[in-house]
Amino acid sequence: MGNPAHPLPTPSTQAGREGLAALLARPARAVVALDFDGTLADIVPDPEQSRAHPSVVPALSALAPRVAAVAVITGRPADTAVRYGGFAGAPGLDHLVVLGHYGAERWDAVTGAVSAPAPDPGVEAVRAELPAVLEEMGAGTGSGTWIEEKGGRAVAVHTRRAADPQAAFDALRVPLSALADRNGLIVEPGRLVLELRPPGMDKGVALEEYVKEAGAEAVLYAGDDLGDLAAYAAVEKLRARGVPGLLVCSGTEVPELAERADLLLPGPAAVAELLGDLARQLSRP
Numbered sequence: 001m002g003n004p005a006h007p008l009p010t011p012s013t014q015a016g017r018e019g020l021a022a023l024l025a026r027p028a029r030a031v032v033a034l035d036f037d038g039t040l041a042d043i044v045p046d047p048e049q050s051r052a053h054p055s056v057v058p059a060l061s062a063l064a065p066r067v068a069a070v071a072v073i074t075g076r077p078a079d080t081a082v083r084y085g086g087f088a089g090a091p092g093l094d095h096l097v098v099l100g101h102y103g104a105e106r107w108d109a110v111t112g113a114v115s116a117p118a119p120d121p122g123v124e125a126v127r128a129e130l131p132a133v134l135e136e137m138g139a140g141t142g143s144g145t146w147i148e149e150k151g152g153r154a155v156a157v158h159t160r161r162a163a164d165p166q167a168a169f170d171a172l173r174v175p176l177s178a179l180a181d182r183n184g185l186i187v188e189p190g191r192l193v194l195e196l197r198p199p200g201m202d203k204g205v206a207l208e209e210y211v212k213e214a215g216a217e218a219v220l221y222a223g224d225d226l227g228d229l230a231a232y233a234a235v236e237k238l239r240a241r242g243v244p245g246l247l248v249c250s251g252t253e254v255p256e257l258a259e260r261a262d263l264l265l266p267g268p269a270a271v272a273e274l275l276g277d278l279a280r281q282l283s284r285p
Contacts, residue, residue, distance in 0.1 A: 006273065006277050008020070008274075008277055008278070008281060009263055009265075009274070011246060011262035011263045012261075012262060012263065012264075013262045015239055015244075015245070015262060016246050016247060016261075016262020016263060017262075018244045019218060019219070019220065019239075019244040019245040019246030019247075019262065020220075020246050021244070022217065022218035022244035023067075023218045023220055023244075023246065023278070024278075024281065024282070026217055026218060027066050027067045027068075027282050028066075028067070028068055029068055029215070029216060029217035029218060030067045030068055030216060030217065030218040030219065030220070031067070031068055031069050031070075031071060031210065031211050031214050031216040031218075031219045031220070032063065032064075032067055032069070032070045032071070032219075032220045032275070032278075033070075033071045033072075033073055033207055033210070033211075033219065033220065033221045033222075033231070034070070034071070034072050034073070034221070034222045034223075034271070035072075035073060035074060035203070035222060035223035035224060035225070035227075035228050035231075035250075036050075036052075036072055036074040036076060036081050036084070036085065037050055037074070037075075037076070037224075037225075038191070038223075038224030038225055038250055038251060038267075038268070039222050039223055039224050039250040039268060039271055040052045040053060040056045040072070040085065040268055040271065040272070041053060041056075041084065041085070041268055042267065042268050043191065045160055045161060047148055047158065050084050051084050051085075051086070052084065052085040052086055052268075053268040053269055053271075053272050055269065055272035055273065055276065056085070056086075056268070056271075056272045056275070057085070057086050057087065057090050057093075058276070059272045059273075059275035059276035059279060060087075060090070060092070060093060060096065060275060061090055061091050061092035061093055062092065062275075062276060062279035062280070062283075063275050063276070063278055063279035063282070064092050064093050064094075064095065064096060065092050066279060066282040066283065067282075068214050068215070068216055069095060069097065069210070069214045069216070070093070070095075070096050070097070071096075071097045071098070071099055071207075071210050072085065072087075072096070072097070072098045072099070073099045073102070073103065073203050073206050073207060073210075073231065074098070074099070074100055074102075075100075075101065075102055075150070075154065075156075075188070075190075075195060075197075075227055076100055076101075076150065077100050077101060077105060077150055077151040077153065078098045078099070078100025078101070078105040078106060078107040078114050078116075079100070079105075079107060079114050080100070080150075080151075081098050081100055081107075082098055082107050085098075087109065088109070088112060093109050094109055094110050095108075095109060095110055096108075096109040097109070097210065099206045099210065100114075100116075101116075101150065101151070101153045101154060101197070101201070102197070102201045102202050102203055102205075102206055102227075103201050103202075103203070103205060103206025103209065103210075104116060104117065104153055104198075104201050105151075105153070116153075119151075119152035119153055120153065120184075120185070120198040122183035122184040122185045122198060123152055123153060123154060123155060123183075123185065123196070123197070123198065124152065125183045126155055126179060126180065126183050126185060126196050127147075127149060127155050129179060129183075130147060130155060130157070130179065130196075131147070133175055133176070133179055134147075134157070134172075136175075137171060137172060137175055139157075139159075139162070139168055139171070139172060143162055143163075143168070144159070144161035144162035144163060144165075144168070145157060145158065145159050145161070145162050145168055145172075146158050146161065148193075150195075150197075153197065153198075154195055154196060154197035154198075155195070155196050155197075156193050156194065156195040156196070157172060157176060157193065157194045157195075157196075158192060158193045159172065159192045159193070159194075160192045160193070165192045166192070169189075169192050169193075169194065172194060173187070173189065173194065176194050176196060179196065180196045184198070184199075185197055185198055185199070186198070186199045188202075188226070188227055189226055190225045190226055190227055191225055191226075191253060191254065195227075202227070202230040202231075203223070203227060203228060203230045203231040203234075204230030204231050204232075204233050204234035205230070205234075206231075207219075207221060207231045207234045207235070208234045208237070208238070211234075211238060211243070216243065217243060217244075218243065218244045218245065218246075219235055219238060219243060219244075219245045219246070220245070220246045220248065221234075221235050221245065221246070221247055221248065222248035222249070222250060222265075222271055222274075223248075223249065223250065223257060224249065224250040224251050224253070224254065224257065225254055225257065226254060226256065226257070228257055229256060229257060229260075232247055232257065232260050232261075235247055246262055246263065247260060247261045247262045247263070248261060248262070248263045248264075248265060248271065248274070249261035249263070249264050249265065250265055250266075250267055250268060250270070250271050251265075251266065251267050252264060252266075
């Protein structure tokens with residue numbers, strides 16, 4: 001396994017310590033689930049330039065064969081996360097699963113194929129109306145605000161490049177919520193991004209369904225943003241049913257998440273280090 005493992009960090013809560021202990025005791029019955037942006041990849045001004053931290057694939061390649069399953073759960077299209085993550089063909093990742101669009105899409109490394117239902121017609125309607133709505137709010141072309149289309153399954157509006165990113169974000173929440181509501185969609189807020197997508201799927205639903213499919217008896221979930229709150233809630237529900245879980249937060253920019261985490265890490269580099277250290281711990285005779 002190369003370098004010796006660092007001592008594993010100690011979760012701050014009893015539930016988190018129990019979750020980590022269960023993962024270490026029964027790794028073959030544990031699921032490790034991870035957000036992508038902000039957790040495995042640093043947040044960057046242009047989402048199309050996002051890439052997994054260089055240590056992520058080696059860490060996952062070492063860890064994945066030692067646990068029941070590894071799942072990446074993301075709001076991005078599944079194939080985009082696969083490309084940006086460098087997951088396809090990586091050694092040791094034969095059974096990695098990427099659940100894209102909050103679980104609406106699924107990529108399995110063992111087949112290399114993406115499965116997905118038909119796109120929601122409300123997304124196309126929103127995509128057509130959105131430029132005019134942004135122009136009306138003074139957030140159109142030239143404002144620094146831009147639209148990210150997510151394979152016909154969601155549309156996101158980013159304000160990170162605006163002159164006042166937080167003010168632009170705050171100003172757009174109500175009109176974009178109204179636009180989403182008119183077309184049967186919901187708005188998922190994140191760090192200076194508002195995503196309009198169909199209801200009914202979130203990271204919590206995706207995680208619960210995958211844990212059930214895998215028959216997991218322990219789960220680790222790591223995330224960094226508001227969209228990960230649903231996955232945190234799913235882990236808390238699983239704990240109440242007797243399935244130990246560990247909640248990891250990457251960064252402290254989202255207090256709502258950080259306050260509920262069992263383990264706080266400074267960012268993707270530290271998440272990759274944790275994954276690698278878990279793999280080395282589990283490889284010991």
